[in-house]
Amino acid sequence: MRTDHEVFAAHMCGWDHATLASDAPTEPDTATARALSRRQVLHGIGALSAVALLSACTQQSNPPPGQAPGASATGGAPAANPTLTPAQLGNVMNGIDQIQPWQEEFYKDLHRHPDVWGEEARTAEKVTKKLQEVGVDEILQIGGGVVGIVRNGDGRSVLFRADMDALPVTEATGLEYSSTEPGKSHVCGHDAHVASGLGAAALLAKNKSEWSGTYLALFQPGEETGKGAQAMVDDGLVAKLAAVKPDVCLAQHVLTVPESGHVATRSGAILSAGDSIKVTVFGKGSHGSMPQLGVDPAVLASSIVLRLQSIVSRELAPGQFGVVTVGAINVGTAPNVISDRAELLLNVRAYDPAVRDKILASIDRIVRGECQAAGSPQEPTFETLATFPLTVNDPTVTDAVTQAFTQAFGADRVHELAPVPASEDFSLIPAALGVPFTYWGNGGFLPGMPVVGNHNPAFAPAIQPTVRTGTEAAIAAALAYLGRS
Numbered sequence: 001m002r003t004d005h006e007v008f009a010a011h012m013c014g015w016d017h018a019t020l021a022s023d024a025p026t027e028p029d030t031a032t033a034r035a036l037s038r039r040q041v042l043h044g045i046g047a048l049s050a051v052a053l054l055s056a057c058t059q060q061s062n063p064p065p066g067q068a069p070g071a072s073a074t075g076g077a078p079a080a081n082p083t084l085t086p087a088q089l090g091n092v093m094n095g096i097d098q099i100q101p102w103q104e105e106f107y108k109d110l111h112r113h114p115d116v117w118g119e120e121a122r123t124a125e126k127v128t129k130k131l132q133e134v135g136v137d138e139i140l141q142i143g144g145g146v147v148g149i150v151r152n153g154d155g156r157s158v159l160f161r162a163d164m165d166a167l168p169v170t171e172a173t174g175l176e177y178s179s180t181e182p183g184k185s186h187v188c189g190h191d192a193h194v195a196s197g198l199g200a201a202a203l204l205a206k207n208k209s210e211w212s213g214t215y216l217a218l219f220q221p222g223e224e225t226g227k228g229a230q231a232m233v234d235d236g237l238v239a240k241l242a243a244v245k246p247d248v249c250l251a252q253h254v255l256t257v258p259e260s261g262h263v264a265t266r267s268g269a270i271l272s273a274g275d276s277i278k279v280t281v282f283g284k285g286s287h288g289s290m291p292q293l294g295v296d297p298a299v300l301a302s303s304i305v306l307r308l309q310s311i312v313s314r315e316l317a318p319g320q321f322g323v324v325t326v327g328a329i330n331v332g333t334a335p336n337v338i339s340d341r342a343e344l345l346l347n348v349r350a351y352d353p354a355v356r357d358k359i360l361a362s363i364d365r366i367v368r369g370e371c372q373a374a375g376s377p378q379e380p381t382f383e384t385l386a387t388f389p390l391t392v393n394d395p396t397v398t399d400a401v402t403q404a405f406t407q408a409f410g411a412d413r414v415h416e417l418a419p420v421p422a423s424e425d426f427s428l429i430p431a432a433l434g435v436p437f438t439y440w441g442n443g444g445f446l447p448g449m450p451v452v453g454n455h456n457p458a459f460a461p462a463i464q465p466t467v468r469t470g471t472e473a474a475i476a477a478a479l480a481y482l483g484r485s
């Protein structure tokens with residue numbers, strides 16, 4: 001059960017879908033792509049009504065202005081620091097060359113020794129030790145995750161999340177620092193997230209003269225299963241952070257686009273809602289030579305798989321985003337035996353809650369209808385294995401962070417990210433805290449490198465400048481709110 005779930009969950013986070021987007025001729029000419037304006041879409045995947053999505057998925061707002069420091073009059077997001085200067089950014093990033101060796105060492109160690117959901121204690125211990133070494137002021141252990149707190153006087157509080165779990169996938173990169181553990185690997189880039197998150201905490205702890213407030217470096221377990229953020233919330237995250245409650249939450253992910261050294265932001269819906277469902281349909285067992293005595297669940301399951309394809313193609317309007325994937329079919333054990341049941345593992349993605357509901361209802365209808373048509377002796381069963389929320393970036397926070405990135409990297413290294421059909425549980429953290437957030441992409445591949453998508457066993461992003469850029473991005477985004485004016 002656990003193994004099935006984990007194997008299935010490996011396909012849930014779905015950054016492999018980001019690969020599909022990058023496989024499109026999105027950057028046929030790097031020089032041309034660089035010349036694109038920052039707000040120009042790198043690659044398109046269809047029309048998306050951001051306004052409708054935002055109205056359907058409004059984030060919880062901060063307390064009214066006056067109760068929360070810096071809360072803006074509109075949207076509930078705190079106002080960014082308007083005086084953030086390149087000099088300030090440079091001063092806080094002072095020492096990044098010196099931390100790079102241990103960041104790379106840490107990255108390679110995590111890569112060699114990946115921990116999957118439920119087994120992240122070893123990684124959490126390493127993270128805790130490093131946070132102690134770099135001099136954060138306090139470390140909390142919450143729900144299998146770790147929060148390092150850097151205190152620096154009055155001001156706002158910013159939370160930056162790095163997920164630290166690996167996937168139940170056997171690595172096939174051929175890297176000299178490949179996973180030493182068959183069936184487990186960091187092929188979604190979370191090792192880079194952790195290395196960058198630690199580096200940002202280290203530099204913010206070291207260089208306190210140019211900023212003020214509180215920085216929370218949060219390391220989350222179990223992103224791939226969609227259970228880690230909730231585990232931290234369930235273990236009292238909100239109460240435990242009450243004294244340092246963040247005004248804004250931030251997160252990033254290593255992606256196949258843009259190129260390494262570049263970042264990409266997006267206002268509004270950035271990641272889809274995702275559901276993983278196990279459907280069990282029932283037949284009637286028989287000898288393989290006597291189908292007339294049974295009801296064949298293999299034929300029934302096959303009909304369901306084909307019919308499910310009509311949901312997106314025939315039931316959704318052209319341009320409406322939805323995905324229905326049958327990731328696995330399990331039926332039978334021998335060539336001469338007709339089984340008595342079949343299991344189908346389904347994956348659903350949508351950017352609009354109404355579309356998600358429609359897809360789920362259609363799946364229910366089609367499965368039941370096909371069972372009836374087949375003469376199935378028993379009602380099918382449906383089990384939800386995982387549910388990921390829609391991830392909708394706050395426009396005000398996204399604008400502030402994008403501006404900070406432009407200052408830090410220059411406009412030619414900051415792009416607009418197209419919506420990604422993958423899913424995340426990060427937003428459960430800001431939702432529990434009642435604060436806005438933004439989540440951006442950090443490019444993982446250099447020009448000329450073979451681009452292999454997240455979750456592929458051969459996923460092998462360039463360590464640098466990916467980790468360095470992730471570190472700088474975390475700092476720049478935090479300073480949009482913590483810069484000393």
Ligand code: ZN
Binds near residue numbers: 014015188454455
């Ligand atoms: Zn993933």
Ligand code: ZN
Binds near residue numbers: 013
């Ligand atoms: Zn991931």
